[in-house]
Amino acid sequence: MLEVANLEVVYNDVVLVLRGLSLEVRDGQIVALLGANGAGKTTTLRAITGLLDIHEGDITKGSVTLAGERIDGKDPSDIVRMGIAQVMEGRRVFAEMTVDENLRTGAVTNNDAASVKGAYERVMEMFPVLAKRRKDQAGFLSGGEQQMLAIGRALMAAPKLLILDEPSLGLAPLLVQQIRDIIVDINKQGTSVLLIEQNANMALSIADFGYIMEVGKVVMDGDPQKLLSDEDVQEFYLGLHGEGERKSFREVKHYKRRKRWLS
């Protein structure tokens, strides 16, 4: 359904971040997109959903098509209307608004009251924690609850394709498992999923297909089992190398940055 072909993205007219990236999400699939810090995962998401503009980014080559129709160059609101919803990196819930109001923002593109009501009921069923805190300000929710709210908000658009940008970020292992189960559940109910992650283990454990990107390009793709057993993937994404504890400088820096963002 979604096809990204040979995409090139430039920020500020000079910084080339995506260098001919291609990937595909087929109907009903969960596809994992893995990559280290700065590989260009979020940029890929922005390119698909029309959010490059406000970051001074441009698509200089390639195309994005949804069910055969070009969507690069369309407005973000049109893209949501065509069936792509996203869960942004860092949750980005509207902290000053209530849980219910946050969910309503997810449904702005949906003019069919009955379908909005249906989506709302499904979200309440899927996330009992949110049902309990409907009238609370989103800013008072815990990190895990906020992540669920961000996912629920995206589901309010009743998307055909859901893109999640590092949903496991900063969550305790138990919550990561919970989020993983939720993604499987969403997929079972008929929504295709593009899952962007650094947690390769989690993503590949539920994906039908996986891509691994490095500095703006896909460097490896294939069956999740094949990727999981690949030596390089094990070394760089699963931390399973000989001594076990090896961490690159990049990852350490990355961790620091995250911490500030999440504190």
Place this chain on the structure above:
Amino acid sequence: MDAVVVVAQVAGAGGAEKFINALSSGLALGAIYAILALGFVIIFKATQVVNFAHGALAAVGAYFTVYFATVLNVPGRFLEFLPYTAQWILSAALAVLATAVVGMIVERITIRPMIGEPLFAVAMITLGLDLIIRTVTNDFMGNQARGLNDPWGADIVEIGLLRVAKTQIVTMIVAVVAMLLLAWFFRSRMGIAMRATAFDQEAAMAQGISVGKVFAVAWAIGAALAAIGGIFSSMAPRASAGLTPFTALIVFRAFPAVIVGGLDSVTGAIVGGLLIGMAEVFAGTYLATVSWLGVGFSGIVPWLFMMLILLVKPYGLFGTEEIRRV
């Protein structure tokens, strides 16, 4: 509120009558400031634009009222069976609507292309707009004062000790209705989209909210509120002569209300407006006889009051402090 109590004690000399009347005048003036401040804050919150053309839009609203009610007689000429009061109110409503359209046009032509540019540059553009709009309005209007021919004129209602101008009662009613409508709006789909955009523009866009539409609506509402403020500040008892080239300057007294309340707070705009209105009227009532303060003293009270508040609360009474996001 403490200030009110203190003033009430000082009031001993003039008695309860003087105090009650100052209170109602203060509330009426405060209602005008609150309406002007609200329009300013809504535009700022939703679009991050400091709109220095707010006063010009207020004057445009008053001018449209003059034009519709006294020159064209629309829509009254088609509705002659209605009493004059109803005809006039319809003219004023039409003027508010027309000003909202002007606000949307201004946003579309001068603000939208500047999205993403430095906020200072955009603020300067609105300053230029203020000059342009005022000059154009004054060209149409001429230099003499133009009465709005409102049905209430200088009529006074007496309720016990209280003597209050009919226009002041109308001002307060309209202010309350406007605030209730806004409270309803902020819970509507568009209102929620606006609040989301104000909080996090990119996240709002990611939900499919059309930021352009939000901007247009914010400017329409802001301009409509400016128009309402402009209309009431061109009436008795504020300005018995009507609309003049100085009407637009009213916002220079409403700005302190915005700052006192907190630049980005809707509640703050209302509270700030009422406080500033009261401070100005009470200073005019009780300090007018203190000759060394000079006759124009009450006019600078809003600014003095603002400075005092800022010393204690640099972001205003309800403003968000910089550390707002995680």
